[in-house]
Amino acid sequence: MSRCRRDPSKEARPSQRRAERRAPASPPNVGAGAPSNAGARPLATPATPARDAGTPRDVPIAPGKHRFEQTIAVRRKSCYPQEMSPLRMLLERRRSVVIMGVLNRTPDSFSDGGRFADEETALAQIDAMLSEGADMIDIGAESTRPGAQPVPDDEQIARIGGSVRDAVRRGALVSIDTTSPAVAARALDDGAAVVNTISLDSAAELGALCARRGASLVLMHSRGPMSAMAGFSAYPDDAYGDVVADVAREWSSAAERALEAGLPRGELVLDPGLGFAKNARQSLELCARLDELCALGFPVLVGPSRKSFLARAAAAEASEQGDRAGAALAPPPERLGGTVAAALACAARGAAAVRVHDVRPVRQALDVMRAIERAGPGHRRGAGAPLAQGARGDG
Incomplete structure (x- = not known):
C-alpha cells in the first residue's frame, strides 16, 4: 500500500514553523469569538470545522478532538481511499x-x-x-x-x-x-x-x-x-x-x-x-x-x-x-x-x-x-528487544 507523499508547495517554511513552535497552542474547543494566540490559527467552532491545508475538502474534522488527533485522522483519510477496518x-x-x-x-x-x-x-x-x-x-x-x-x-x-x-x-x-x-x-x-x-x-x-x-x-x-x-x-x-x-x-x-x-x-x-x-x-x-x-x-x-x-x-x-x-x-x-x-x-x-x-x-x-x-545470521546483531533476565534457578 503506497504512502501519501508530501506536497512541497504546501509545506510551511522553516521560519514559519519556528514561529508556530514558539507560540503557545490554543486549547481544544476554543470558540471562534475567543482571542487567538499570535502566530497560531485559532481552532474553529464545531459549526465550521477547521481543515489542514493540503487535505481533501470532503474530509471533515470531528469537533472536540485535539489538533494532533484531527490532523492524523485527516491525513489517514487522504492516504487511504476508504477507512480501514480494525x-x-x-x-x-x-x-x-x-x-x-x-x-x-x-x-x-x-x-x-x-x-x-x-x-x-x-x-x-x-x-x-x-x-x-x-x-x-x-x-x-x-x-x-x-x-x-x-x-x-x-x-x-x-x-x-x-x-x-x-x-x-x-x-x-x-x-x-x-x-x-x-x-x-x-x-x-x-x-x-x-x-x-x-x-x-x-x-x-x-x-x-x-x-x-x-x-x-x-x-x-x-x-x-x-x-x-x-x-x-x-x-x-x-x-x-x-x-x-x-x-x-x-x-x-x-x-x-x-x-x-x-x-x-x-x-x-x-x-x-x-x-x-x-x-x-x-x-x-x-x-x-x-x-x-x-x-x-x-x-x-x-x-x-x-x-x-x-x-x-x-x-x-x-x-x-x-x-x-x-x-x-x-x-x-x-x-x-x-x-x-x-x-x-x-x-x-x-x-x-x-x-x-x-x-x-x-x-x-x-x-x-x-x-x-x-537471532539468526540474517538479522543485525543486537537488534530487537533485550532478553529479560531469568529468575533464580533458570537454566
Missing part, C-alpha cells in the same frame, strides 16, 4: 502472528462445550484470554462439531448474551462466529468488527452485510452443513484431486461472490478449514502447503486448535515408532502440543492469524519462534 489495521501493523482466542457460548462444542455457558464464566474467560495475549476474541453460539444441527437465530443471540458488549468494553477486537446474517448483524450492533463464517454458501449475503457495516469477513472453506459431516477427520481420500488446488478454487469462487456483493478485497480473510470436510491427511497437507494458499493474496487464518487430525497424526507417528502408549488418540484437552506444532508450522509458511483455545502457550511459542528467527 482487523485490517491489526493485520497491517502486526509484528507477529495475530492470535484469535476462542469463546464458545455453546452447550455442545467438541472441545469445551458448556464451560462458558453463563455470563460470569464467559466474562472471566474473555479477561483471561486478553491478559494472556489474545489480539482478538471470537465468540460463537452454534457448535460446529460433526453432526451438529443448526441453531435458530434467536437462540444463538440469547446464548451470546452480553459477551460481545463485554469484550468490546474491555477494548477487545471481537469476531462473531456464525453462518447467520441476522446473528452477525446483531453482533455488529453490539460492537463486533469481524464476521467469521464456516459456510461458503453465505459468502454473498455476509459479504454484503460486512460491506454495509464496515466489517471484515473471515471466510472458511468447507463442503456442506455440519449436520452432514460423517465424523471427526472422516472424509474420503479421493474426495479431492489436489486438496490445496481444490480448496483454493472453491474458496476463490465464494470469495468472488462476497466481493461482487460490495466487500472490499482488503477486508476478506481466507481460512482453509482444517478438519472441515477433510480427513487428517488432507488437513496436514493443507498445513504443509499453506504458502500456496497465502500466494492467493489474502491474509490466511488457520484454526488447528485441539482438532482430531492432530491426535491422529501424533498417534500414527507414535505407532510407526513402536510407541504403544502414544498410539492412543488423545482427547481434545490433551492436544496442546499438537496445536502449538501446527500453529508454528503454519506461521512459518505465512499464516497471518491462528484461532486457538489456549492463548498463553501459543503466544509464547510464536514469540520464541520469532526470537530465534531474529
